Amino acid sequence: MAMNRRENMLALINHEKHDHVPVTTFDVCGCGGSRETFENGPGNGGYDGFGCLWENTSSANGAGVPAPNSAVLKDVTEWKKVVKFPKFEEYDWEGAAKEAHGRFNKENQILEYGFWNGPFLRLMHLMGFEEGLIAMYEEPEACAELLDAIVDYRIKTLEYVVKYFKPDVVCVYDDVATERGLFMSLESYRTLIAPAHKKFNDAAKSMGVIPHLHVCGKCEDTVPTIIEEGAHAWEICQPENDLVGLGKKYGDKLAFIGGYDMIGEYSYKPATEEQLRQSARDTIDMYAPQGNFGFSGMLMMTDREKMMNYARILADEAFKYGTNYYL
Numbered sequence: 001m002a003m004n005r006r007e008n009m010l011a012l013i014n015h016e017k018h019d020h021v022p023v024t025t026f027d028v029c030g031c032g033g034s035r036e037t038f039e040n041g042p043g044n045g046g047y048d049g050f051g052c053l054w055e056n057t058s059s060a061n062g063a064g065v066p067a068p069n070s071a072v073l074k075d076v077t078e079w080k081k082v083v084k085f086p087k088f089e090e091y092d093w094e095g096a097a098k099e100a101h102g103r104f105n106k107e108n109q110i111l112e113y114g115f116w117n118g119p120f121l122r123l124m125h126l127m128g129f130e131e132g133l134i135a136m137y138e139e140p141e142a143c144a145e146l147l148d149a150i151v152d153y154r155i156k157t158l159e160y161v162v163k164y165f166k167p168d169v170v171c172v173y174d175d176v177a178t179e180r181g182l183f184m185s186l187e188s189y190r191t192l193i194a195p196a197h198k199k200f201n202d203a204a205k206s207m208g209v210i211p212h213l214h215v216c217g218k219c220e221d222t223v224p225t226i227i228e229e230g231a232h233a234w235e236i237c238q239p240e241n242d243l244v245g246l247g248k249k250y251g252d253k254l255a256f257i258g259g260y261d262m263i264g265e266y267s268y269k270p271a272t273e274e275q276l277r278q279s280a281r282d283t284i285d286m287y288a289p290q291g292n293f294g295f296s297g298m299l300m301m302t303d304r305e306k307m308m309n310y311a312r313i314l315a316d317e318a319f320k321y322g323t324n325y326y327l
Contacts, residue, residue, distance in 0.1 A: 021293060052066055154172075
């Protein structure tokens with residue numbers, strides 16, 4: 001008898017044999033993320049719990065980003081005097097968990113809580129990318145202290161997440177790369193960012209939760225370190241990385257979730273339904289033979305209605321094509 005979708009997804013992220021190619025649209029119930037107003041500010045823009053000002057962007061379909069020229073922290077060595085951590089205890093944890101559990105299919109999904117601002121991104125939000133990256137180079141010790149404090153705060157919020165949501169997985173979103181490469185040297189990643197990730201992942205495991213890491217862009221050089229950090233899966237791995245080679249080399253230690261070319265040709269030119277479906281099948285055939293792949297796919301475009309329609313087609317085809325793929 002074939003595994004149900006929940007069993008299958010858990011087998012993938014625990015690096016065990018499974019029957020289907022997982023499809024996150026169907027197999028994962030996501031929660032957290034944008035709903036954490038103390039981390040991301042109000043939905044229509046405004047200040048988060050750190051005092052960072054967020055604004056919506058039309059280019060990102062209304063997604064919030066830190067507003068220009070609104071840095072909270074100018075000198076990283078002064079962080080203890082300047083940085084104020086959110087009063088996360090005041091968040092409606094019970095109500096948010098109740099809403100998530102109302103959407104959660106316990107038989108065929110895992111419950112995944114997303115921490116949208118990982119330690120690196122929070123440092124960048126506090127200082128702005130230019131000043132934040134300069135600070136990592138010029139004041140690594142102060143940055144390490146602040147990153148550690150950010151993780152300690154996040155571990156405290158994790159305690160609330162585990163208590164109320166009881167997730168299977170927690171995923172830290174920490175985009176340390178562009179589509180061309182890392183924002184920093186690999187050595188800086190290993191000495192500053194990796195210890196912060198590992199501390200959080202160790203805490204998650206001690207609470208009985210599986211840790212994942214979300215990184216967009218070309219970050220393939222960090223994969224061995226991601227494994228050392230204790231992440232079970234890399235979301236959303238993108239094809240500018242050598243996913244076939246990485247899957248063959250590290251597939252017994254890391255699950256690869258993503259794969260679809262979100263900024264490929266169909267993000268800027270029309271596609272028929274069959275072309276979209278074929279692209280989903282091609283993605284699965286490229287990466288699933290390594291046995292450690294879960295499909296997650298969409299296309300980045302400014303027309304939100306079209307984007308969501310394309311995403312539904314891709315997920316539907318991936319689900320159909322990937323079911324019983326290994327049987």
